[in-house]
Amino acid sequence: MNVTNSMKKIGWAAVLAGGALAVAACAGLKQDKPLLPIESYERMIVGRFDADYVGTDNCVKKCHKHQKITDDFRHSVHGEQIRPETGLPLVNCESCHGPGSLAIEKIGDDVAANDRQGVKCDTSKFLDIMNLPAPAQSLICLKCHSAASTPSLALWNASLHALNDVSCFDCHKLHQGPQQKVSREEMAEMCYACHPEVKAENGLFSHHPIREKKMACTDCHEPHGSTQEHLLKGNTVKETCTRCHMEKQGPFAFEHGDVTENCSNCHAPHGSVNNQLLTASMPFLCLQCHSGHTAGSTPESTTLFNNRCTDCHSQIHGTDIPSANGQGALLQ
Numbered sequence: 001m002n003v004t005n006s007m008k009k010i011g012w013a014a015v016l017a018g019g020a021l022a023v024a025a026c027a028g029l030k031q032d033k034p035l036l037p038i039e040s041y042e043r044m045i046v047g048r049f050d051a052d053y054v055g056t057d058n059c060v061k062k063c064h065k066h067q068k069i070t071d072d073f074r075h076s077v078h079g080e081q082i083r084p085e086t087g088l089p090l091v092n093c094e095s096c097h098g099p100g101s102l103a104i105e106k107i108g109d110d111v112a113a114n115d116r117q118g119v120k121c122d123t124s125k126f127l128d129i130m131n132l133p134a135p136a137q138s139l140i141c142l143k144c145h146s147a148a149s150t151p152s153l154a155l156w157n158a159s160l161h162a163l164n165d166v167s168c169f170d171c172h173k174l175h176q177g178p179q180q181k182v183s184r185e186e187m188a189e190m191c192y193a194c195h196p197e198v199k200a201e202n203g204l205f206s207h208h209p210i211r212e213k214k215m216a217c218t219d220c221h222e223p224h225g226s227t228q229e230h231l232l233k234g235n236t237v238k239e240t241c242t243r244c245h246m247e248k249q250g251p252f253a254f255e256h257g258d259v260t261e262n263c264s265n266c267h268a269p270h271g272s273v274n275n276q277l278l279t280a281s282m283p284f285l286c287l288q289c290h291s292g293h294t295a296g297s298t299p300e301s302t303t304l305f306n307n308r309c310t311d312c313h314s315q316i317h318g319t320d321i322p323s324a325n326g327q328g329a330l331l332q
């Protein structure tokens with residue numbers, strides 16, 4: 001058994017792969033990206049000093065076109081937020097689009113006449129929110145959604161999404177209906193738009209039931225940011241997985257070294273061509289770290305066990321039961 005040696009080889013392979021990745025990452029860093037101080041983004045979203053806030057009713061009453069948006073909005077969590085002291089809405093159209101007095105200045109009260117003459121609200125007088133840089137778009141939301149009000153956003157600024165100019169708008173389509181949250185049913189398709197490789201993986205033979213809509217990306221990921229690599233929920237991969245697969249959690253009297261600390265040593269979370277989401281088929285999976293062995297210590301017993309190792313080592317994730325020699329061989 002030469003675990004140490006083959007582990008070293010794997011170690012080197014990892015170092016080389018890591019190096020290749022680091023080079024790939026640097027290529028991204030070379031691109032020019034203006035880094036502005038946060039105040040600059042704030043300045044972009046404070047709105048127009050020359051315009052006044054007129055309220056949702058004034059904003060929309062002269063315009064048929066926004067009927068659906070307005071109805072949906074009123075039935076959304078945002079539309080339902082009322083300030084208790086005043087009874088006035090806490091969130092209205094202008095909370096995100098900026099003050100609207102200049103935009104509606106030139107339209108008359110007669111809706112039918114406006115339609116006939118093609119008089120429209122002057123949208124150029126609103127904040128041009130779709131063309132703001134991503135950090136400024138997100139600040140529009142973050143001015144209310146602080147970490148205190150939305151704890152899942154506490155790590156947003158350091159998240160891979162924020163750092164790669166993905167903004168709140170990219171995932172939250174606020175005017176497609178009253179729903180403001182990303183629904184579990186529509187989530188995967190939304191994420192696949194930017195992560196097509198995950199869709200391909202989930203299409204493989206063995207897969208977590210995401211495409212059957214029994215699971216969603218957020219069962220394992222926290223898209224707003226996390227303390228773990230790959231935006232995973234929990235503090236370790238094991239913690240991410242054992243929220244559902246509790247029987248694999250341990251601690252066991254006989255553990256599989258520390259390899260089960262990271263379930264992705266052996267499992268591909270989104271999907272795999274091998275049974276049970278395995279990253280390689282048996283025995284190759286095991287032979288990456290172990291050599292096959294013979295049935296006994298006598299020279300006659302030379303049959304090498306190079307088949308399905310788990311036919312015997314069925315307790316591959318750990319067990320409390322010692323093997324015949326009193327040690328752990330993960331047999332039962």
Ligand code: HEC
Binds near residue numbers: 097130175176
């Ligand atoms: C919580 C923030 C927020 C509020 C409140 C909000 N919007 Fe929007 N609005 C957006 C964002 C973000 C977009 C960009 C496009 C998108 O996500 O659909 C947008 C886009 C729009 C558009 C252009 C795109 C489209 O879908 O036609 C219109 C018109 C619009 N909003 C009208 C309104 C009206 C009317 C209200 C109030 C009833 C309102 N918005 C309230 C955030 C908001």
Ligand code: HEC
Binds near residue numbers: 081095141144168180
């Ligand atoms: C003027 C304050 C304000 C702004 C600006 C604002 N929100 Fe909200 N939002 C709220 C409040 C208040 C709630 C309800 C309480 C809560 O869930 O935190 C809410 C709830 C939500 C929810 C939860 C809905 C649910 O069903 O649980 C989402 C998602 C959301 N906002 C996204 C956004 C996004 C994206 C933006 C920026 C385009 C934004 N909000 C801008 C105040 C705001």
Ligand code: HEC
Binds near residue numbers: 138142182223
């Ligand atoms: C990469 C996609 C993505 C981005 C970017 C994103 N969100 Fe979300 N957000 C989601 C998903 C998915 C959910 C649903 C979470 C769930 O079902 O557990 C969600 C849920 C929420 C909720 C509901 C409360 C909660 O914590 O579940 C709020 C509020 C919210 N997002 C606000 C924001 C704001 C504000 C931003 C920008 C700073 C933002 N989101 C950026 C995907 C995203």
Ligand code: HEC
Binds near residue numbers: 198215230237269
């Ligand atoms: C069962 C848990 C689980 C689910 C569900 C899940 N992921 Fe993952 N995802 C992981 C783990 C674990 C990793 C880290 C893989 C590794 O370490 O090799 C990962 C890695 C990733 C990565 C990094 C690139 C890669 O493939 O290694 C992306 C992007 C990703 N997931 C997106 C998604 C999206 C989008 C969904 C929903 C369609 C999703 N994930 C659903 C567990 C999950």
Ligand code: HEC
Binds near residue numbers: 187217229230
């Ligand atoms: C607008 C495009 C966009 C959308 C939509 C989007 N992402 Fe991402 N995501 C990115 C970018 C860009 C990165 C950082 C670069 C990379 O690793 O691909 C990233 C990174 C990630 C990572 C970490 C990848 C790693 O290598 O560690 C995960 C996990 C992830 N996204 C999951 C999700 C999930 C889950 C959703 C849906 C709720 C989602 N993303 C929606 C663009 C997007």
Ligand code: HEC
Binds near residue numbers: 215240269278
């Ligand atoms: C939200 C719950 C949940 C989380 C979190 C979760 N799983 Fe699963 N897992 C499931 C479900 C549901 C199935 C499908 C069971 C079935 O089809 O009978 C499954 C099946 C599996 C299978 C067996 C697949 C097969 O073909 O029999 C493996 C292996 C697995 N998960 C590993 C993992 C790993 C590794 C992680 C962490 C990256 C993880 N799971 C996280 C719910 C979860």
Ligand code: HEC
Binds near residue numbers: 266
């Ligand atoms: C050393 C490799 C290895 C590691 C690490 C590993 N597994 Fe497995 N896992 C396997 C093998 C091999 C099978 C198939 C067992 C069989 O064929 O009897 C399996 C099967 C499974 C199954 C489906 C069958 C069952 O026993 O329920 C689940 C669920 C599972 N693993 C979850 C996990 C979780 C969660 C982790 C992390 C805590 C993990 N695995 C870590 C090798 C591993």
Ligand code: HEC
Binds near residue numbers: 254259282327330
């Ligand atoms: C990522 C490397 C890795 C993979 C893959 C792996 N193992 Fe291991 N295995 C180890 C390490 C490390 C130990 C602990 C060695 C030690 O403590 O001497 C170990 C220990 C064992 C032990 C002995 C336990 C004991 O206490 O003596 C058995 C049996 C075993 N592995 C079987 C398997 C089988 C079967 C597979 C394939 C399903 C497998 N291993 C896959 C790294 C791995």
Ligand code: HEC
Binds near residue numbers: 308
């Ligand atoms: C026919 C059943 C059987 C098969 C198949 C089998 N093993 Fe074993 N394995 C055993 C037995 C029995 C032991 C010794 C148990 C003891 O020490 O009490 C053992 C011990 C081990 C040990 C621990 C050796 C040590 O030094 O403590 C490792 C590692 C191991 N096997 C790996 C594998 C791998 C990898 C495969 C697949 C290539 C495999 N085994 C296939 C029955 C099997």
